[in-house]
Amino acid sequence: MIIYNVTIQVDPDIHQEWLSWMQEKHIPDVLVTGCFMESRISRMLAEEDTGITYSIQYTAENQEAITQYLNLYAEALQKDHHLRYQDRYVAFRSMMEVVTIHFP
Numbered sequence: 001m002i003i004y005n006v007t008i009q010v011d012p013d014i015h016q017e018w019l020s021w022m023q024e025k026h027i028p029d030v031l032v033t034g035c036f037m038e039s040r041i042s043r044m045l046a047e048e049d050t051g052i053t054y055s056i057q058y059t060a061e062n063q064e065a066i067t068q069y070l071n072l073y074a075e076a077l078q079k080d081h082h083l084r085y086q087d088r089y090v091a092f093r094s095m096m097e098v099v100t101i102h103f104p
Contacts, residue, residue, distance in 0.1 A: 001061060001097070002066055003057050003059055004057070004058045005093065007053065008055075009052065009053045009090045010054065018089070019041075027041075029077060038058075040059075
């Protein structure tokens with residue numbers, strides 16, 4: 001499994017509206033591409049003066065699914081986000097391979 005991670009710091013003035021939009025519109029639009037099996041939103045516990053930081057993680061079965069997402073869907077979905085929230089966020093993306101999962 002591959003995790004496609006988007007770390008994003010959002011302006012505190014818009015963060016509640018942004019979070020609602022992410023949950024109701026953007027993430028469902030990403031998942032409907034069929035490239036990901038699930039998603040998760042986590043909020044950083046340490047507050048910063050410059051914004052509220054979230055990690056949105058999308059789990060894909062393999063690298064091919066991520067490549068398909070990046071080639072076919074990412075540009076339009078990222079543009080939609082950027083036009084809506086330009087200059088109100090900072091984001092970076094990373095990919096991680098799941099090595100093991102442990103349960104109690």
